[in-house]
Amino acid sequence: MKKFKIASIPGDGIGPEVIREGIKILNKIAEADGTFQFEFTEFPWGCEYYTKHGVMMDEDGMEKLKDYDAIYLGAVGYPGVPDHISLWDLLLRIRKGFDQYVNIRPITLLEAAPCPLKDTNREDVNMLFIRENSEGEYAGAGDWLFKGKENEVVLQNGVFSRKGTERIIRYAFETARKEGRTLTSISKGNALNYSMVFWDQVFEEVSREYPDVKTASYLVDAAAMLMIKDPKRFEVVVTSNLFGDILTDLGAAIAGGIGLAAGANINPEREYPSMFEPIHGSAPDIAGQNIANPLAAIWSASQMMDFFGYENYGKNILQAIEKVLIDGNVLTTDMGGTATTEQVGSQVVNYLEEML
Ligand code: NAI
Ligand code: MG
Numbered sequence: 001m002k003k004f005k006i007a008s009i010p011g012d013g014i015g016p017e018v019i020r021e022g023i024k025i026l027n028k029i030a031e032a033d034g035t036f037q038f039e040f041t042e043f044p045w046g047c048e049y050y051t052k053h054g055v056m057m058d059e060d061g062m063e064k065l066k067d068y069d070a071i072y073l074g075a076v077g078y079p080g081v082p083d084h085i086s087l088w089d090l091l092l093r094i095r096k097g098f099d100q101y102v103n104i105r106p107i108t109l110l111e112a113a114p115c116p117l118k119d120t121n122r123e124d125v126n127m128l129f130i131r132e133n134s135e136g137e138y139a140g141a142g143d144w145l146f147k148g149k150e151n152e153v154v155l156q157n158g159v160f161s162r163k164g165t166e167r168i169i170r171y172a173f174e175t176a177r178k179e180g181r182t183l184t185s186i187s188k189g190n191a192l193n194y195s196m197v198f199w200d201q202v203f204e205e206v207s208r209e210y211p212d213v214k215t216a217s218y219l220v221d222a223a224a225m226l227m228i229k230d231p232k233r234f235e236v237v238v239t240s241n242l243f244g245d246i247l248t249d250l251g252a253a254i255a256g257g258i259g260l261a262a263g264a265n266i267n268p269e270r271e272y273p274s275m276f277e278p279i280h281g282s283a284p285d286i287a288g289q290n291i292a293n294p295l296a297a298i299w300s301a302s303q304m305m306d307f308f309g310y311e312n313y314g315k316n317i318l319q320a321i322e323k324v325l326i327d328g329n330v331l332t333t334d335m336g337g338t339a340t341t342e343q344v345g346s347q348v349v350n351y352l353e354e355m356l
Contacts, residue, residue: 002036007068011046013282014292015074021294021345022301032356047078056089071275077282098272100265103133105248112325113256124232131244132168135159138241172238173210181235182214259293262300276300290340293332320351
């Protein structure tokens, strides 16, 4: 029987609570299918690990992870551990080390999901954000000169290589072509007169290879406004690391909130494992109470099924989530309900069982 080896990194706070539910869903699908199974190996890394061992992950952590088929991550972050340490020493180390240069974030308004926009139907919010995930403004390149002195200077450089820019844009064109949808590029060529002029140029060059894909281009500030005023004009969207980070949180807010937002970090060549995660953090304010919303983590499990080529199951998971929302009786407090994390997970399993 085919076996998918998954490294789970539940992490801190609500991470373990929501990952547990995602695993439940994946196991249910494998059981119903009968031709494959999942084998989960848990790694106890994260900030709580850091407070005990002084490192976010083991020294040879990347070596340990590299032969898995995928990584399933909860969230990292813990009061007392600086966020730049938790981000750089675990999350970014994995994203960069495994060349997960594509970050995919679906911004899809499911039926009955809370949407703060007036007069907006579910069909109006259906974007697929493809965010550059390996360089750009998050390359970690820069300097800190004359620290603490009067003439102190900090530099944070944006790094846009031809290879890095071309491959993300090409990936987006391939996706748009496959889905038969339009592709929008979001940049800022007027103010960022090197990086974003280059981005726009590469977008233009690559677009010539895809005459069948209809394109649009927006400046990032205008795009932020239009995502609120006229979200339906965005279908597949490609953008840089920083812009994508910000705009996808905006997208999460209009597509049901943080409890429903998932993201996949993909190494398209499949040379290294890809990583699937809810985009929310460790939520220390509600951790340990069994009230975290597991739907974002479950949505990222659906992305994992897509990645493994079982798009039908990926779709089933989304349909089951949607049924939970429509039913409305078993929801966590962030969605106006009183159910526990575990009850919501089990309700998704119930609806899945009817479909599988
Ligand atoms: P957060 O996403 O953890 O929480 C923001 C707010 O949303 C909180 O009020 C929280 O209770 C709520 N919330 C988040 N997820 C929820 C869920 N599944 N169900 C119900 N409510 C939920 O962001 P915050 O507070 O800025 O960061 C907390 C810690 O998490 C920090 O240490 C931060 O660095 C880390 N973090 C980690 C991320 C990751 O591992 N990918 C991403 C974002 C933050
Ligand atoms: Mg973010």
